[in-house]
Each structure stands twice: as C-alpha cells, then as structure tokens.
Amino acid sequence: MTGTVFDIGYQSYTGQREGRSRSRRAVYKDGIRASLGTGRGGRAKILPWVFISVLAAVGLIMALVAGAVNRFVGQGMADQLNLPTHSDYNGIASIIMFVFAALVGPELLCRDRRDGVINLYLVRPLTGSDYIAARWAAFLTVVTAAAWLPQLILFIGLWLSAPVPMDYLGAHWLDIPRFLAAGFAMAAYATTLALLTASFTSRRAYASVFLVGLFLISTPFTIGLAMEIGGTAGRWISMFNLSNIPVHVNDVIFGDVSEITEEAPAGELPAWVRVAWWFGWTVVPGLVLWARYRRLTP
Amino acid sequence: MRPARAGGVMTPPIAGQPLLEVDHVTKRYRKVVALDDISFNITDGITGILGENGAGKSTIIKILLGLLHPTSGTAKVLGTIAADSVAVRARVGYMPEHDCLPSQVSAAEFLTHMAEVSGLPPDMARTRAADTLRHAGLFEERYRAIGGYSTGMKQRVKLCQALVHDPAFVFLDEPTAGLDPTGREEMLSLIRKTHREFGISVLFSSHLMADVERTCDRIIVLHGGRLAHSGEVAHFTKETETVFIEVDTNRAELVAALERRGVRVTPDGGGLTVQGSDQSIYDQVRDALVEAEAPLRRMAPRRRELTELFEGRE
Numbered sequence: 001m002t003g004t005v006f007d008i009g010y011q012s013y014t015g016q017r018e019g020r021s022r023s024r025r026a027v028y029k030d031g032i033r034a035s036l037g038t039g040r041g042g043r044a045k046i047l048p049w050v051f052i053s054v055l056a057a058v059g060l061i062m063a064l065v066a067g068a069v070n071r072f073v074g075q076g077m078a079d080q081l082n083l084p085t086h087s088d089y090n091g092i093a094s095i096i097m098f099v100f101a102a103l104v105g106p107e108l109l110c111r112d113r114r115d116g117v118i119n120l121y122l123v124r125p126l127t128g129s130d131y132i133a134a135r136w137a138a139f140l141t142v143v144t145a146a147a148w149l150p151q152l153i154l155f156i157g158l159w160l161s162a163p164v165p166m167d168y169l170g171a172h173w174l175d176i177p178r179f180l181a182a183g184f185a186m187a188a189y190a191t192t193l194a195l196l197t198a199s200f201t202s203r204r205a206y207a208s209v210f211l212v213g214l215f216l217i218s219t220p221f222t223i224g225l226a227m228e229i230g231g232t233a234g235r236w237i238s239m240f241n242l243s244n245i246p247v248h249v250n251d252v253i254f255g256d257v258s259e260i261t262e263e264a265p266a267g268e269l270p271a272w273v274r275v276a277w278w279f280g281w282t283v284v285p286g287l288v289l290w291a292r293y294r295r296l297t298p
Numbered sequence: 299m300r301p302a303r304a305g306g307v308m309t310p311p312i313a314g315q316p317l318l319e320v321d322h323v324t325k326r327y328r329k330v331v332a333l334d335d336i337s338f339n340i341t342d343g344i345t346g347i348l349g350e351n352g353a354g355k356s357t358i359i360k361i362l363l364g365l366l367h368p369t370s371g372t373a374k375v376l377g378t379i380a381a382d383s384v385a386v387r388a389r390v391g392y393m394p395e396h397d398c399l400p401s402q403v404s405a406a407e408f409l410t411h412m413a414e415v416s417g418l419p420p421d422m423a424r425t426r427a428a429d430t431l432r433h434a435g436l437f438e439e440r441y442r443a444i445g446g447y448s449t450g451m452k453q454r455v456k457l458c459q460a461l462v463h464d465p466a467f468v469f470l471d472e473p474t475a476g477l478d479p480t481g482r483e484e485m486l487s488l489i490r491k492t493h494r495e496f497g498i499s500v501l502f503s504s505h506l507m508a509d510v511e512r513t514c515d516r517i518i519v520l521h522g523g524r525l526a527h528s529g530e531v532a533h534f535t536k537e538t539e540t541v542f543i544e545v546d547t548n549r550a551e552l553v554a555a556l557e558r559r560g561v562r563v564t565p566d567g568g569g570l571t572v573q574g575s576d577q578s579i580y581d582q583v584r585d586a587l588v589e590a591e592a593p594l595r596r597m598a599p600r601r602r603e604l605t606e607l608f609e610g611r612e
Contacts, residue, residue: 009495015422022414022417027415029414039403040402041402041443117398119396122365125385125386297366
C-alpha cells in the first residue's frame with residue numbers, strides 16, 4: 001500500500017503562549033546545556049566534562065583511600081588517622097573549581113555577544129535582567145552540582161567503608177547539610193566572578209585567562225605580603241587571597257580549618273567577618289553584573 | 299486581517315485596527331534628533347520603511363519593539379504601548395540586519411530554543427521549528443551546524459527565528475543585505491510568502507528601493523528623522539498621466555505638431571514627455587508623428603519610480 005503525502009501548508013499556532021516565565025526557563029535550560037556542551041559539537045563537551053571528572057575523581061580517590069585504610073590497616077582507622085574529609089575536600093578542590101568556572105563560565109555570555117544572539121534574546125518577552133539572572137542561575141546549578149557530586153561520592157564511600165555504617169551515619173549525618181552549604185557558597189562565588197568578568201568581553205579566552213591569572217596571582221602575592229606585614233593588616237591582606245574567600249566560609253560551616261587555609265592569617269579573623277567578606281565578594285559583583293545587563297539593548 | 303490567536307499575555311489584535319500606531323513620536327539623543335514628530339499607522343500587509351543611513355529606520359523599529367523609549371509621543375504595537383510591557387514581544391518577530399546566529403548549534407536546535415524563549419512550550423517549539431525550516435527550504439539541512447551554512451541559508455535562518463513563534467507582526471531589518479541576486483530573489487519571495495501564505499504582516503526596512511517596490515504594499519519614507527512620504531506603493535509607482543516619446547529626427551516639428559493639437563509636451567532628456575495616458579493621446583501622437591514625418595524610435599507610458607522620492611520629484 002502506498003501513502004500520499006499532502007502539503008497542508010502553513011499552520012498558525014493556536015496553542016498556549018507561556019510568556020516571560022517560559023522565556024526565563026528556556027534561557028536557564030540553554031545555559032545549562034551550553035555549560036555542559038550539550039547539543040554542541042564534541043569539542044564543546046571536552047572542557048566541562050574533564051573538569052567534572054577530575055573533581056569527581058578527587059572525591060572518589062579520597063573515598064577509596066579511606067576504604068583501603070579501613071580494609072588493610074584496620075577497621076575504623078580511616079577515622080582515627082584523620083584522613084582528608086569533607087572540609088578538606090573543598091579546600092583541595094576549590095582551585096580546580098575556580099579554574100573550571102573561569103574556563104567554562106564565560107561561554108554562557110561571551111558567545112552570545114560575539115555571535116550577536118543576545119540581540120535576539122532582547123527582542124523577545126525577556127528583559128536584560130531576566131537574561132542575566134537565568135544565565136547566572138544556570139551556571140550556578142552546574143557549578144553547585146560539580147561541587148556536590150564528589151562530596152556525595154566521598155560521603156557514600158566513607159559511609160560504606162566504615163566498620164559499622166549505621167554508626168558512621170549517625171555520627172556524621174551533619175556533614176551532608178554542611179557540604180551542601182559549603183559547596184553552594186563556593187559555587188555562588190565562582191559563578192558570579194566568572195560571569196562578571198565575561199560581561200566585559202566578547203572573547204571567552206580573554207575572560208578565562210584574566211580570571212585564572214587573578215586566582216593564581218592573588219594567592220602567592222597576598223600570602224607573601226601578609227607574612228611580611230603581619231598583625232591585623234596582614235590578616236586583612238590575607239583576605240584578598242581570592243581563591244581562599246569561600247574556603248574560609250567552608251571552615252566556618254565545618255567549624256574546622258581546612259589544609260588550604262590553616263596557614264592563612266585571615267583564618268584568625270572572626271567567623272562573621274569571613275562570611276560577610278564572602279557575601280560582599282559574591283553580592284557586589286552580582287549587582288555589577290546585573291547593572292551591566294539591566295539596560296542592555298541590541 | 300489575520301484572525302486573532304490566543305496569546306495569554308495580551309489582548310489580540312482586533313480586525314480593522316492598526317497593528318502599529320506611531321503617534322507624534324520624537325526621539326532625541328542629547329542634541330541629535332533621531333526622529334522628529336513622526337506619525338503613521340500600519341495595518342495588515344507588507345510595509346516598507348525606506349531611508350538612507352541615519353534616517354531613523356532602526357530607531358523607529360527599536361521604539362516599536364519597546365527597546366527604546368520615545369522622548370515624546372506614543373508607539374503602540376497590537377494596541378499596547380510598546381515600552382510598557384515586554385509581553386507584546388511574544389507576538390512580534392524581529393530579524394536584525396547584522397549577524398545574530400550561533401555557529402555551533404544546528405538550525406533545528408536553535409529555532410526550537412528561540413521558540414521557547416518566545417514563550418512556546420517545548421513540544422510545540424520543536425514542531426514549530428521543523429515546520430518553519432520546511433517552509434524556508436531548510437528542512438534537509440536542519441541538523442547541520444549553522445556555522446557551515448552559506449550566507450543565503452543563514453539569512454533564511456534569521457528570518458525563520460523571527461517567524462518560529464508565529465508572530466502577528468514581523469520586523470525585518472535590511473533582510474537582503476549581503477545577498478547575491480539569487481539569494482536576494484529567494485529572500486524577497488520568502489517575505490512575500492510570509493504575508494500571503496503565512497498571514498504574518500511585515501515591516502521591512504531597506505535602502506534598496508527595488509526590493510521595496512517589488513515586495514511591499516505600502517511604504518514609509520524617512521528622511522533625516524522626518525516622515526517624508528507614506529502611502530500605497532501603487533500610488534507612488536502607478537502609471538502617471540504621461541507618455542514618453544523618442545524620435546530619430548524632426549523632433550522640433552513633432553513638438554510643433556503636438557502643440558497645434560493642444561497637447562502639453564515637455565522635453566525629457568533625449569525624448570519628449572506628453573501629458574495624458576488615455577487612448578486619445580496615442581491617436582494625437584500618431585497623427586503628429588505623421589504630420590512631422592518624425593521616425594518613431596520608442597513610445598511608452600512613463601512610470602514614476604521610488605527613486606524620485608529621494609530626488610524630490612513627484
């Protein structure tokens with residue numbers, strides 16, 4: 001039997017139009033896809049997935065080491081030997097996460113401006129504020145997931161390798177909200193700085209190099225200067241170590257000092273100062289980012 | 299007029315009412331007056347907006363899209379003041395002049411996303427993207443990355459993104475810019491199809507008069523931020539009350555013979571222009587040619603061209 005194909009011509013759309021809320025969700029969804037390279041060529045997927053894999057691998061290795069210690073050294077020895085755990089993970093992985101944000105984050109804004117796609121967004125039922133909020137939320141989601149995934153792997157690894165898993169769960173269940181909160185703090189900070197830098201250029205490479213340079217240079221520079229000057233001034237100079245800002249919040253959340261910040265003079269400042277400092281470094285760049293897109297026109 | 303469709307976000311257009319209403323709009327940038335007290339209404343059809351660079355074409359389009367606030371006056375789109383709400387943009391489309399396409403993604407993926415950004419649910423967005431690409435002749439190429447498309451194909455994708463959410467009105471900014479003659483012809487044909495088959499009204503900005511003349515029903519001419527002309531294209535290009543005659547010799551004798559018959563005749567370059575285009579004028583010209591023994595080279599009714607709008611001739 002053969003069928004016949006009829007050209008039914010142009011069909012008007014008579015269905016539902018969901019307006020601005022759908023627009024925001026669409027930009028958010030596209031932001032997540034762009035961050036992960038989904039729907040793009042193979043090259044676009046390499047960078048994000050390499051970093052996510054590395055972050056997950058760090059968590060996995062830490063979990064395997066704890067498991068191996070419990071199995072081959074002695075039951076419960078992982079806990080007694082004070083092996084790196086959730087608090088330390090954030091310190092160890094923070095620099096990887098910042099580099100990830102610096103290399104991948106600008107993709108969400110730079111390409112839209114370079115290709116001119118931003119001009120199409122701004123003539124749709126969407127404001128500049130909606131656009132930048134959706135992009136920020138999208139990248140925050142990806143970075144937060146990248147921060148939480150290894151912590152979950154680590155927690156499950158530590159839990160299952162413990163001599164009495166239920167005892168471990170009872171003793172360490174608070175680590176879950178702690179690493180969720182600390183991961184979010186780190187992700188919000190990295191996302192905001194990455195997107196703010198990206199808002200100043202249409203070239204992703206420029207934004208990435210600037211950000212990586214900023215994180216890498218601020219560490220030895222502030223450490224050296226803080227050591228040299230010492231005292232309260234040294235502690236405040238140490239606060240300008242950009243890669244440590246969310247790690248101090250991590251320390252406050254876990255009530256512990258991670259390996260990365262144990263030498264930092266800023267760690268001696270009150271907890272509220274360190275949290276407020278992180279809050280300022282996240283909110284102020286966020287407001288600047290918003291201001292740059294709020295009145296944007298094609 | 300195209301029937302109103304469910305918008306959910308605004309009142310649909312009512313038959314007979316203008317789709318665009320520009321009422322005494324002035325736009326000043328400090329000391330520069332980009333638009334000076336412009337007023338016009340646009341109803342169903344294809345309207346061309348003509349003007350040189352800096353005439354104010356892009357400014358009026360941006361005001362109608364709600365991207366710029368006029369210094370004074372009001373601009374309404376589908377009955378809503380454009381600058382008051384972004385919701386109206388769910389019912390209009392815009393094709394910019396400059397590059398606006400991502401190179402990495404496929405046309406199908408990009409159009410689906412743009413339909414969603416215009417407020418369509420994901421399933422419908424996917425269907426509309428495929429349909430729109432089919433109507434633009436890009437169905438077979440829809441899964442290829444846009445970066446690999448030719449200029450003409452990219453221009454069609456730009457038009458598709460403006461149509462994918464089935465707007466009531468679409469703004470096209472220099473849609474034939476950078477196209478070769480074939481691509482230009484295809485684009486003009488697609489623009490005509492947009493209105494005649496899809497029922498979507500068009501405001502088409504251009505500085506190419508031939509494109510506007512061949513495609514539009516009405517024109518608006520801007521000159522230095524002011525409204526120079528507006529009306530039906532047919533009115534501007536209709537056969538005027540003149541006949542153009544060219545003879546090989548005895549031109550002066552022909553002028554005298556025509557004047558003896560009471561026909562108004564004026565020199566026009568190498569030929570003569572005779573007032574009137576009804577059948578009797580041709581009889582009088584024939585008789586005058588015989589009397590003056592002037593060998594006829596060419597005789598034709600004369601059409602006024604849009605170029606004359608800029609030359610100040612009417």
